Amino acid sequence: MNAPLRLGTRASALATTQSGHVAAMLRERTGREVELVEVTTRGDVDRSPLASIGGTGVFVSALRDALLAGEVDLAVHSLKDLPTGAAEGIALAAVPPREDPRDALVARDGLTLGELPVGSRVGTGSPRRAAQLAALGLGLEITAIRGNVGTRIGHVEDGRLDAVVLAQAGLSRLGRDGEVTEVLDPFQMLPAPGQGALAVECRAGDEDLVALLAALDHPSTRAAVTAERAVLSTLEAGCSAPVGALAEVVEGDDGEELWVRAVVMSTDGALSVRMSATGSPGDAHGVGSRLGQEMLADGAADLMEGPQPEGSDRVGEQHA
Template identity: 85%
Template sequence: MTAPLRLGTRASALATTQSGHVADALRARLGREVELVEVTTHGDVSRAPLAQIGGTGVFVSALRDALLAGEVDLAVHSLKDLPTTPAEGIALAAVPPREDSRDVVVARDGLTLGELPVGSRVGTGSPRRAAQLAALGLGLEIVPIRGNVDTRIGKIAAGEVDAVLLARAGLARLGRVDEVTEVIDPFQMLPAPGQGALAVECRAADVSLVEALSVLDDPATRAAVTAERAVLATLEAGCSAPVGALGEVVEGDDGEELWVRAVVLSLDGALSIRMSATGSPGDAFGVGSRLGQEMLADGAADLMEGPQPGGPDRVGEQHA
């Protein structure tokens, strides 16, 4: 009898829910039993701002360590948590179809951003969201917060904030989309590179498992997030960098085309560089890299806090 696949996951409700979706898909596609193995990461334990505890990889490294130690066979992450630098011995075996990548508002009294009175307090732990919100010029006070979805939304009921900004994907996976009071158009707020997508990793040496897990891979999603993360890597943007990017595979006149939009902002949102690029989905990394180079040539580095090792724009709570 074949042993169950051990799937490493963070212990939060959101992480175990999305890992459960991957486990269900593997049971259906491979006919293998899958058991979840909860792993505590540094990002789960520390309540300090992410920039202080290392930002890049704080939600990922413990899961990767468990993989390399043979304690689990595969691991599921929110793809935007992954550092842009490849990890030795680890394969990104699958990027399943992406959830809605957009940011959303959850506000008191069902209000939208535009309906919130000037001076209203809006909670977010993401420099990317904070900078883009400030750039909208709505006169809202931005309050830094961390914690899981319950904690963040609970701050509204407690009167600590009037609204919070979250990723729609996390709320959708938790079955809480009905709490959203506004879905923000990407033209107003570009999501984090990889937002809404999952990453399924395993040991690179486990060739048969790498091949088996590939049944979950969605080529269009992988192309889009590869381009987005290439922009991030080229900009050398770390966890404190206000960078947004969104790639989409669309049907063009001569077949599929990859479109990528990206923004780099000053921390206060007063200055920004916005650019877009298009190319072949098969050249996703190249499309994103060239776009990042164009943004650097236009002064993008001057808008960021300073070059840091490549990594995701994190929000404090996994995938929120």
């Protein structure tokens, strides 16, 4: 009998829920038993702003170290936390079907974004969300916060904040989507590249496990997030402003078509470059890269001040 697969996960409620979902899929589709192994990352213990401790990569590196050391067999991440560069010895073996990629508002008294009074305090840990909120011109006071989903919503419940903006996917996975007062239209707020998707990694040399995990892969989701991350990686070459991107595979006249939208903003939301592109899902990386290059040529390269893009090696948003 095969030994249980050891699945490395962060210890937060959202991370263990996501990892438990992947474990259940593995049991169902492959018949293998899976056990969760909690791994503490620097991002879990250091409450400093992410920009000062290395960005979203701080949630990933400890899990990858455990993989390479043979302490776990596979690891599950929120895909938007993955640095865009390849990791030596690590394979992105599966991208399961994506949850809702949109952002969501949890506000006092059931209010929507447009119903919040001028001066309302809205919390977010994301430069991307902060910039897009500012660009809406609603007169909101945007407050930087960190912490897990429960902590952030707690700031609304105890009156310290009027609302928080979180990822709809995380709230759904935790069974807290009933607390959402508005799901934000991507035309108002484009999500982070990869938001709502999970990444399942294992050692690149473990060919049998790479093949086994392929049973969890969802081609349309992988194509979408590949395009979004290609936009981000291209922009990182010349832009350090907040970035949002969303790709979808849709039915076109000649079969499946990949549609990508992206925005680069100044941190105060005053300036932005918005563009979109279409192409073949089989050329997802190329579609995203070309879009990023067009955005740089259209002025995104001038938006150089402020935090690094989400999902980069340097700065971004924490899970929620």
